[in-house]
Amino acid sequence: xxxxxxxxxxxxxxxxxxxxxxxxxxxxxRSVSWYQQTPGQGLQFLFExxxxxxxxKGNFPGRFSGRQFSNSRSEMNVSTLELGxxxxxxxxxxxxxxxxxxxxxxxxxRLTVV
Amino acid sequence: xxSVGLHLPTxxxxxxxxxxxxxxxxxxxxxxxxxxxxxxxxxxxFIIDIRSNMDKRQGQxxxxxxxxxxxxxxxxxxxxxxxxxAVYFCAENSYNTDKLxxxxxxxxxxxx
Numbered sequence: 001x002x003x004x005x006x007x008x009x010x011x012x013x014x015x016x017x018x019x020x021x022x023x024x025x026x027x028x029x030r031s032v033s034w035y036q037q038t039p040g041q042g043l044q045f046l047f048e049x050x051x052x053x054x055x056x057k058g059n060f061p062g063r064f065s066g067r068q069f070s071n072s073r074s075e076m077n078v079s080t081l082e083l084g085x086x087x088x089x090x091x092x093x094x095x096x097x098x099x100x101x102x103x104x105x106x107x108x109x110r111l112t113v114v
Numbered sequence: 115x116x117s118v119g120l121h122l123p124t125x126x127x128x129x130x131x132x133x134x135x136x137x138x139x140x141x142x143x144x145x146x147x148x149x150x151x152x153x154x155x156x157x158x159x160f161i162i163d164i165r166s167n168m169d170k171r172q173g174q175x176x177x178x179x180x181x182x183x184x185x186x187x188x189x190x191x192x193x194x195x196x197x198x199x200a201v202y203f204c205a206e207n208s209y210n211t212d213k214l215x216x217x218x219x220x221x222x223x224x225x226x
Contacts, residue, residue, distance in 0.1 A: 004157075033214070043158075043203065043216035056213050090157050092214075100146055100207060103214060105157035 002027065004093050004106035012112045018079040021109045025072050025093030032074040033103065034066060037088040046089075049074050050097045078111075086113045122201065124221040133191040135220045137204030142185060144206040148214070149178060149189045153200045161189070161202075191222075199224045 005024040013019050025032050034046040045058035049068035066076040072093075078085055088110050092103035127133045139147070145166040150158035164171045164178045164187075171178050177190040187204050204217040 035216075042218055045213050045215065048213060058213075092157075097212075100209075102148055102160055102163055104160065105150075107155070107157045 004091055004104050006089075006091050006106035006109050008109060009107065010110045010112075012114060013081050014114055015081055015083060017081050018077060019081060019111060020075055020077045021089055021091075021111075023074045023076075023091030023093075023106060025074070025091075026104055029093035029095050029104075030072055031094040031097050032068055032072065033092045033094070034074070034076050035090040035092065036060075037090055037108070038086075043090070046076065048097070055097060081113045083113050086111060122219055122221050124223060126223045126225060127194050129194060129196060129224055129226050131194055133189075133194045133198070133222060133224075135189045135191075135202050135222065137187040137189075137217045137220075139185050139187060139204065139206045139217070141206060141208055141211060141215075142182075143210050144208040146207040147178070147180060147187050148205045148207075149176075149187075150203045150205060150216075151198075151200045152203065152219075158203060194222075194224050196224050196226070198222060 007022045031050045033048040036044045048056040052068045063079045068074045088108045090105050090108045092105045094103050095101045148163040149161040151161050152158045162173045162176050162178050164180050169180050175192045179188045201219045201221050203219045205214045207214045
């Protein structure tokens with residue numbers, strides 16, 4: 001069965017721009033979570049969507065937002081990009097909410113802000 | 115953020131030896147734990163999980179041990195192979211935090 005698909009794999013954006021990343025979860029998974037991974041801070045939780053509702057949010061500014069569609073596909077958006085937003089953005093899908101049955105991760109989107 | 119990752123500790127082992135990767139978790143209410151392996155350029159890959167009502171679980175060449183008294187988790191890899199070289203993360207979850215929180219990570223290097 002197909003895994004978690006994230007697009008695009010790589011992105012280069014300029015400070016001040018906005019970006020939208022996409023994630024298609026494993027078929028049948030209703031929970032999608034997003035993580036930011038940087039060398040200095042490790043894996044940090046951004047937010048989780050379950051059945052089109054945001055059920056949890058991490059400690060990130062309001063520039064980071066997301067949504068989930070009825071087919072469970074999810075997008076995250078970052079507005080007014082800053083250099084510090086350069087990171088690997090990982091999406092993970094899970095059968096249960098909050099990953100209590102484990103997450104399956106995609107390969108991530110590498111965002112570089114210049 | 116909840117996950118702190120400053121300096122990545124490194125474990126170097128010889129091919130064929132056993133590896134033990136340790137993790138200290140923070141939330142005494144955590145009731146679900148997972149080990150992930152992340153290779154360069156890829157997302158974390160599930161290795162093995164354990165719930166808090168267990169203290170040991172075995173998979174293929176891997177064993178996870180959970181010591182709730184000292185809030186410690188370990189991953190044992192038997193007969194370590196070059197393909198095991200990666201960064202390993204432990205993650206904890208609980209119904210009161212309601213999200214998976216990752217540890218710092220440990221880099222495993224396997225040399226011939």
